Amino acid sequence: MRKVFWGLISVLVALSFLPVSSAEGEEGTMHEVTVIRNSFKLNPQDLTIKVGDTVKWTNTDERKHNLASIPGSGPGDELEIFSVMEPGAVYSHTFKVPGEYPYFCFIHNQMTGKITVEK
Numbered sequence: 001m002r003k004v005f006w007g008l009i010s011v012l013v014a015l016s017f018l019p020v021s022s023a024e025g026e027e028g029t030m031h032e033v034t035v036i037r038n039s040f041k042l043n044p045q046d047l048t049i050k051v052g053d054t055v056k057w058t059n060t061d062e063r064k065h066n067l068a069s070i071p072g073s074g075p076g077d078e079l080e081i082f083s084v085m086e087p088g089a090v091y092s093h094t095f096k097v098p099g100e101y102p103y104f105c106f107i108h109n110q111m112t113g114k115i116t117v118e119k
């Protein structure tokens with residue numbers, strides 16, 4: 001019994017020295033945007049981040065939203081933001097090119113937001 005106890009203690013001590021993994025990693029910071037329930041709004045609406053950072057959108061609404069870059073508005077021709085978000089869905093995107101990325105919900109056009117990516 002005593003042996004089992006000390007065995008357990010040594011396992012716990014060993015585990016406590018393991019590095020703690022982080023969701024952010026060394027690549028960049030994770031930023032959160034929430035699709036607010038019953039308001040057709042995003043929180044925050046405007047967000048400034050650094051190149052390599054990731055934005056994570058969470059749809060806390062009970063309805064579906066389609067987030068998309070406004071065509072021709074970003075630094076490239078590529079559509080940077082596009083997600084059909086079912087209720088409860090999470091969408092993440094890592095921004096690699098600096099610039100301004102205005103976006104909107106193409107079901108509810110009044111829902112707009114902007115991600116500004118700085119060097």
Ligand SMILES: [Cu+2]
Binds near residue numbers: 066105
């Ligand atoms: Cu919407």
